[in-house]
Structures are given as structure tokens and as C-alpha cells.
Amino acid sequence: MAQERGHYQQWQKVKQDFPYGIWRVGNCQNHREAHLARDGKIYAFDHPIWTQSPPGGEFNCHCYRELISAKDMKERGLSPEPLDS
Numbered sequence: 022m023a024q025e026r027g028h029y030q031q032w033q034k035v036k037q038d039f040p041y042g043i044w045r046v047g048n049c050q051n052h053r054e055a056h057l058a059r060d061g062k063i064y065a066f067d068h069p070i071w072t073q074s075p076p077g078g079e080f081n082c083h084c085y086r087e088l089i090s091a092k093d094m095k096e097r098g099l100s101p102e103p104l105d106s
């Protein structure tokens with residue numbers, strides 16, 4: 022399985038295989054600008070975004086995370102955001 026959604030604790034169990042997460046905005050009318058700006062961006066498991074302002078963590082937020090392996094990320098020509106972004 023190349024993609025998998027999950028909570029942070031569950032992600033921890035599979036982070037060897039899926040060390041990165043893609044931010045996805047969910048199906049919602051009023052997205053936060055900050056979240057729209059993150060749509061499709063890749064953040065490593067250790068990126069503070071996942072613990073400090075995680076997808077779906079705020080009222081009415083339908084954002085979610087799609088896990089991706091390093092291999093898939095390379096194959097798609099993608100790269101993760103810097104840890105301090």
C-alpha cells in the first residue's frame with residue numbers, strides 16, 4: 022500500500038515505511054488560508070506541523086494527511102518542506 026491515512030500515533034508505527042506526510046485539504050467550503058497554502062505539501066514525520074497544528078485539529082477543519090514513502094516521493098519528483106517552514 023503506497024498511501025495510508027492515520028493518526029500520529031498510528032503513523033509512528035509505520036514511519037519506517039512512510040516517513041513523510043502530504044497535507045490535504047478536505048471537502049469543505051471555508052478553508053483556512055494557512056491550510057490551503059499547505060495543500061499538497063510534504064512534511065516529514067518529525068516536522069513540528071504535525072504536532073503543533075495538525076490537519077483536522079481545529080474546529081471545522083477537514084484537512085487530513087496522506088502518508089507517502091520516500092520511494093514514492095522521489096518517483097513523483099516531490100520533496101519535503103524544510104523542518105523550520
Ligand SMILES: [Zn+2]
Nearest residue numbers: 056082083084
Ligand atoms: Zn484545515
